[in-house]
Amino acid sequence: GAGVSQSPSNKVTEKGKDVELRCDPISGHTALYWYRQSLGQGLEFLIYFQGNSAPDKSGLPSDRFSAERTGGSVSTLTIQRTQQEDSAVYLCASSTQASSTDTQYFGPGTRLTVL
Amino acid sequence: GENVEQHPSTLSVQEGDSAVIKCTYSDSASNYFPWYKQELGKRPQLIIDIRSNVGEKKDQRIAVTLNKTAKHFSLHITETQPEDSAVYFCAASKQAAGNKLTFGGGTRVLVKP
Numbered sequence: 001g002a003g004v005s006q007s008p009s010n011k012v013t014e015k016g017k018d019v020e021l022r023c024d025p026i027s028g029h030t031a032l033y034w035y036r037q038s039l040g041q042g043l044e045f046l047i048y049f050q051g052n053s054a055p056d057k058s059g060l061p062s063d064r065f066s067a068e069r070t071g072g073s074v075s076t077l078t079i080q081r082t083q084q085e086d087s088a089v090y091l092c093a094s095s096t097q098a099s100s101t102d103t104q105y106f107g108p109g110t111r112l113t114v115l
Numbered sequence: 116g117e118n119v120e121q122h123p124s125t126l127s128v129q130e131g132d133s134a135v136i137k138c139t140y141s142d143s144a145s146n147y148f149p150w151y152k153q154e155l156g157k158r159p160q161l162i163i164d165i166r167s168n169v170g171e172k173k174d175q176r177i178a179v180t181l182n183k184t185a186k187h188f189s190l191h192i193t194e195t196q197p198e199d200s201a202v203y204f205c206a207a208s209k210q211a212a213g214n215k216l217t218f219g220g221g222t223r224v225l226v227k228p
Contacts, residue, residue: 033215042121042204042218043159056213091158095214102214103149106158 002026004107006092012113013082021077021110025094032075033095033104034067038088046090049075050097082114117142119207121219128195129227136222138205139187145207147214148181148188153221154201162203163190195226 005024013019025032034046045059049069060066064082069075079086089109095102118141128134140148146167151159165172165179165188172179176195181188192199202223206216 031214035216035218042220043206043216045215045217048213048215050213056215059215103161103164104214104216105161106151108158 004092004094004105006090006107006110008110009108010111010113012115014115015084016081018078018080019082019112021079021090021112023075023077023092023094023107025073025075025092026105028096029094029105030072030097031095031102031104032069033093034075034077035091035093036088037091037109043091046077079112082112084114087112087114117145117207117209117212117217119205119217119219121205121222123222124220125223125225127225127227130195130197132195134190134192134195134199134224134226136190136203136205136224137187138189138207138219139185140207140217141186142207142209143183143186144211145209147208148179149206149208149216150179150190151204151206152201153204159204192224195224197226197228200224200226 007022030051033048035043049055064080067077091109092107093104095104121138149164152162153159176193178191202221204221205219208214208216
């Protein structure tokens with residue numbers, strides 16, 4: 001079946017602009033996660049959604065970052081007033097539910113470049 | 116919060132030799148430990164995982180061991196092949212934290228033919 005998809009695959013923006021990144025999880029997956037991977041670095045947790053529960057925003061680096069998940073499916077990560085340090089690959093992952101051992105499947109990522 | 120340390124950061128092996136990557140974690144409540152392989156420009160792909168009620172798991176040339184007492188786990192790749200060249204990430208999670216993954220810094224593995 002279809003895996004996790006993300007769009008756009010690449011985004012170049014100017015400092016100070018807002019950007020929106022989209023994630024389509026695997027159908028039926030109730031848990032959705034956003035991670036960030038800076039150049040040559042590991043993956044850093046940003047936010048996760050589980051069903052209709054309030055999202056865990058504990059990993060968001062600043063109040064310029066926000067995310068929503070509409071209808072329990074598609075999610076959008078928004079970065080306002082982008083800064084150069086926001087340049088990274090933003091990865092989305094989904095799993096069947098947020099239990100302790102459910103495999104997270106990753107999307108291909110969106111490479112964000114802030115000039 | 117959880118902290119995961121991964122060593123080495125780079126590993127070069129001759130084709131056919133074994134490769135071992137080690138990770139330590141700080142939160143004794145963590146109970147799920149996946150390993151992801153990421154090829155250049157590609158998404159991370161799960162290659163093997165282990166739950167805290169198991170000490171060892173093997174899948175063909177790949178094996179993972181877990182020592183809960185010492186809070187460390189390792190990835191073992193035997194009979195390495197050039198296609199094993201990639202960056203490998205270990206991670207840890209626990210249900211109480213919604214299974215959000217805390218990743219190690221990654222190990223770049225190069226298998227020389």
